[in-house]
Amino acid sequence: MFDLSPMRHISWGIVACAAAIIVVSLFFIYSGSQGLGEEVVIRYVERQVIWGVIGIMIAAFLALIDYRKLASSAFLIYSAFLVLLVIVLVVSDLRRGAGRWLSVGGFTIQPSEFAKIALILALAKYLSREDLPRNSPAYMVGALLIAAIPMVLILKQPDLGTALALVPVVFAMLIVARASWAHLLYIFTVVTLSLPLGWSFLKPYQQTRIKVFLNPQLDPLRAGYNAIQSLIAVGSGGILGRGWLQGTQTQLRFLPERHTDFIFCVVAEETGFAGCIILIALYATIIFIGLRIAEQARDEFGRLTALGITVLLTSHVVINIGMTIGLLPITGLPLPLMSYGGSSLVSVCICLGILESICARRFVF
Amino acid sequence: MIEYPKDTISRQYPLVVIGIAIMGVLLTLTVYLWYLQVFHGEEYFQMAASNRLRLVRKPAPRGLIFDRSGTILADNRPGFDVEVVPEDVGNMALMEQRLGKILLIGPDKVRERMKSRRSYAYLPITVESDVNMETVLAVEERQQLLPGVHIGVYPRRRYIYGGIAAHLVGSIGMISKDELEDLRIQGYVQQDLVGKTGVEKSYERFLSGESGVDAIQVDGRGYLDKALYRNEPRPGNNVFLTIDLELQRACEAALAGQTGAVVALDPRNGEILAMASSPTYDPGVFVPPVDGEMVRALMSDENHPLMNRAIQGVYPPGSTFKPIISLAALEKGAITGRTTFECPGYFMLGRHLYHCWYAKGHKRVDLPDGLMFSCNVFFYNVGLRTGRDDIAGMACEFGMDELSGIDLPGERAGVVPTERWRKENGITSWSPGDTVVMAIGQGYLLLTPLRSALIMAAVANGGKLFQPHVVRQVVSPLGDPLYILQPRLVKQIEMEERNLALVREGLRRVVNSRYGTGQKCKLEKVEIAGKTGTVQVGSEDNRKNHAWFVGYAPYGNPQIALVVLLEGKESGGFFAAPAAKDIFATYFKVKK
Structure with a gap:
């Protein structure tokens, strides 16, 4: 069924780093969920293990199949996820509230986690077309439409973080696809100028988050609480950390969302600067191998897909860490492979599987 | 050597830019983490500690x-x-x-x-x-x-x-x-x-x-x-x-229903034996939880029960000043023990007439009798002979314008119209009449009952001014002494013993002679020396009298100096002296 011969060319570096991060994540999900009751702690770790196994299996499957098969069905996948995103909006509207997830047979999934990959595939497919001149406005407008439709739907959920994380992905793919610099500059200018306009479209809580980011002391007990407590957690870790299960900010539950969005704080508090360096080094290894895969990709679609996936991982890592240490506003964005949650873990595994598929076939013509 | 087509190289170029950008961003995160965790780690550690500790x-x-x-x-x-x-x-x-x-x-x-x-x-x-x-x-x-x-x-x-x-x-x-x-x-x-x-x-x-x-x-x-x-x-x-509860109670009883103060101290060391101020109040009112109504009532009471009149009330000394002017005159040689003056019951100074309190006059009077009779005319003459500055000087020797340094808060100093005081208070003119008034302890002179007691103690003990104190010792909860207050001699006033003896003889007669103004203080078993005083305060239409008795006992071997001041009482001899007698009786445990 599968041609196993390209498998000798997969990147073992990515496999090792990703596996290491997943294993580490189990320890800090365990630490971060302390105090929620022993049953809950065990359940969280067990579930994450199950999701990890499922993720690795999916990744292995994707690595085995030729990514060019994805190229041929890229638009189909893309359209399917657009429909799912619309369903999320309709359902959450019926629920009268915000919602990023769908309930399917007892599981809740976040379609936006997967829609990001669909967007990358579709955009890569579009940008690698040979029939349109690269410097024609039509080429650029098409690319922007493909990018903008899912981004707007995600923004409407509302999930500002995920939408924003996609911006560098789109730009990077356009740059590498050798879109006209003039067009890029033009888009960049328009986006920058429309930022103040965008402010009024933000929900009040999103505006508060940004105001509090600029000055956490504005409301230290409520809106600024998370920003301050996460900063204290990170800072108090010092060089070597307070020790696993010893961080007072984590264990006494001063930190919010310890096992999900703020898991980096737990690592920072309990293992200190040393632990942070190691974790960031693991991510950097995956990222630079990803860029190398993009460089060596056999065709334009592979190159753009690999790049898109790599930049997506990068922006998640940077935005998540940036928000926990007070460099960026707080947006609910998981740390890839570390944060508790099946959708995020599985979607990152899918990304890495596709990346490996491209890597494995870089010498196949 | 593999030759790349030109096109390939130009294709790598944007990837390199993106790679450098990503490296820059990751490096920024790392440097900032170093800044937070290593550079400011200690501060955040403290913040984490104060977060969790109560x-x-x-x-x-x-x-x-x-x-x-x-x-x-x-x-x-x-x-x-x-x-x-x-x-x-x-x-x-x-x-x-x-x-x-x-x-x-x-x-x-x-x-x-x-x-x-x-x-x-x-x-x-x-x-x-x-x-x-x-x-x-x-x-x-x-x-x-x-x-x-x-x-x-x-x-x-x-x-x-x-x-x-x-x-x-x-x-x-x-x-x-x-x-x-x-x-x-x-x-x-x-x-x-x-x-x-x-x-x-x-x-x-x-x-x-x-x-x-x-x-x-x-x-x-x-x-x-x-x-x-x-x-x-x-x-x-x-x-x-240092106070004795029984004596304190006697002092409070002597003041009961009246406004005034009592100070009893030991002339040998400055220990306060009793100190009372009337009206008094219950300090328990101020222990939280307080009843605001009761506190307000105490604060606004026009009799000022919260004020400790013994150290915070200043009064003219009146005739109780006479021992000081006597000593000033004797020490400066203005008079001697044999000096006498004729008292016809009045005294003319220029065109002004000054009365003695005894209109019929005390006839020819020497110093001890002057004190005994409390003859104003005798002291008018003494005052004029001694002069303002030497009188004020002796008052200052006794510390009348200074704080005693008692270990209680809020003490007030008295007033002596020295040159400096007059300058500070803008008093430029001074007539002989002012000296005459000063000679009988009126005018600008003011002192606290405590100072009055210290003066009496110094007369009794040969000129020693002690720093008074109300605490004898502090001991730990287990009984170990931590702090013992020793007698502290502030000053030895240099005076001739025979001059002091003359004044003391006068004070003895005040109480013990049948002509003395302080007879109502006489005790059978203990010889008491003292001086009465009645002062007028306030303006013409709102005149008020205060009654003084100052004294010490026993005459030959002084153990207690006592001052009684009663506000609004007509006569020291009639009101303050009997009150003092009861207190002396309690102290010496003799029949009243």
């Missing part, structure tokens, strides 16, 4: 205050507070209902107090302070029905004899903003109780003790995680006063 203060029982023989004047009784830990309550509305009924304040009041007094979670909120035993039992009996409600026991100050020696013992109260500013460095915090007046204030650092602390660790919502350590409070040290 210190619950446990007040220390204040030291006890005893009289000189060991009778307790101020101690601590257990005070019961009704406290609520909201986290343990369960059904809040039901608790408010039940507790409101027991405390007779209704559920709304309970809710309101819990809301306004809330500090941190887990820490108990005091809903009602110092409740009576009935309430304590009512709460304890309903323990099952009142989860989260308990009785806290805290030491509360008790002044056993109420108004007796109130001004001396003093009172405590909630620390004020200004006091906190000064005392914060010694570990005081808001809500602490401190001495506000009297010995409670001046010996605060001995009496306060050290409050204990329960350090607990709380979680992110403020709930108790675990107890970390506990420091038991250290009780304050005990203070023994």
Whole structure:
């Protein structure tokens, strides 16, 4: 069924780093969920293990199949996820509230986690077309439409973080696809100028988050609480950390969302600067191998897909860490492979599987 | 060597840019993490510590205050507070209902107090302070029905004899903003109780003790995680006063129903044997929880019961000044023991007429008789011969315009119209008439009853001015002496012994001669020396008399100097002298 011969060319570096991060994540999900009751702690770790196994299996499957098969069905996948995103909006509207997830047979999934990959595939497919001149406005407008439709739907959920994380992905793919610099500059200018306009479209809580980011002391007990407590957690870790299960900010539950969005704080508090360096080094290894895969990709679609996936991982890592240490506003964005949650873990595994598929076939013509 | 097509190289170029950009961003994160964790790590570590630590203060029982023989004047009784830990309550509305009924304040009041007094979670909120035993039992009996409600026991100050020696013992109260500013460095915090007046204030650092602390660790919502350590409070040290409760009571009794002050001190060492000021008050009124109504009433009482007249009231000395002017005249050689003046009952100075209090006149009078009769004409003459500056100089020798340095807060100094004082107060003209008035202790002269007692002691002991004190020693809760006050001689006034003897002889006659103005102070078994005085204060239409008696005993071997001042009384001889007699009688344990 599968041609196993390209498998000798997969990147073992990515496999090792990703596996290491997943294993580490189990320890800090365990630490971060302390105090929620022993049953809950065990359940969280067990579930994450199950999701990890499922993720690795999916990744292995994707690595085995030729990514060019994805190229041929890229638009189909893309359209399917657009429909799912619309369903999320309709359902959450019926629920009268915000919602990023769908309930399917007892599981809740976040379609936006997967829609990001669909967007990358579709955009890569579009940008690698040979029939349109690269410097024609039509080429650029098409690319922007493909990018903008899912981004707007995600923004409407509302999930500002995920939408924003996609911006560098789109730009990077356009740059590498050798879109006209003039067009890029033009888009960049328009986006920058429309930022103040965008402010009024933000929900009040999103505006508060940004105001509090600029000055956490504005409301230290409520809106600024998370920003301050996460900063204290990170800072108090010092060089070597307070020790696993010893961080007072984590264990006494001063930190919010310890096992999900703020898991980096737990690592920072309990293992200190040393632990942070190691974790960031693991991510950097995956990222630079990803860029190398993009460089060596056999065709334009592979190159753009690999790049898109790599930049997506990068922006998640940077935005998540940036928000926990007070460099960026707080947006609910998981740390890839570390944060508790099946959708995020599985979607990152899918990304890495596709990346490996491209890597494995870089010498196949 | 593989040759790449040109196109390939130009294709790698944007990837390299993106790679450099990503490296830059990751490096920024790393550097910032270093800045937070390594550079500022210690500060964040402290912030994390203060996040999780709560210190619950446990007040220390204040030291006890005893009289000189060991009778307790101020101690601590257990005070019961009704406290609520909201986290343990369960059904809040039901608790408010039940507790409101027991405390007779209704559920709304309970809710309101819990809301306004809330500090941190887990820490108990005091809903009602110092409740009576009935309430304590009512709460304890309903323990099952009142989860989260308990009785806290805290030491509360008790002044056993109420108004007796109130001004001396003093009172405590909630620390004020200004006091906190000064005392914060010694570990005081808001809500602490401190001495506000009297010995409670001046010996605060001995009496306060050290409050204990329960350090607990709380979680992110403020709930108790675990107890970390506990420091038991250290009780304050005990203070023994120099006063004798029995003598103090005699002094208070002598003043009962009147306005005035009494000071009794030991001329041999400056110990205050008794000090009373009337009207008095119960210092217990100021111990929290205070009744605002009662405090306001005390504050606005026009008789100023809170004022310690013995050290804060200044009065003209009147005829009790005569021993000083006598000594000034004798020392300066203006008169001798043989100098006499004729008293026809009046004295002409230029065109002004000055009366003696005895209109028929005292005939020819020498110094001891001048004192005995309290003959004004004799002292008019003495005053003019001695002169303003030498009189003022002798008054200053006795420290009349200085603070005595007594170990009580709020002492006031008297007034002597020295050259400097006149300059500072803009008094430029001085006529011989002013000197005449000064000679009988009127005019600008003012002193406190305490200073008056110190002067009498110095006359009795040969010119020794001691620094008076009301505390004898401070001992630790276990009884080890920490601080013993030794007699402190401020000054030895140089005077000829025979001059002092002349004055003392005059003072002896005041009480013991059948012509003396102080006969009503005479005791059978003890020879008393003294001087009466009656002063007029206020303007023509609002004239008020004060009655003085100053004295010491026994004449030959002085052990007590005593001053009685009664505001609004006509005559020292008729009112102050008999009051003094009762006090002397109590001191010497003889029949009145």
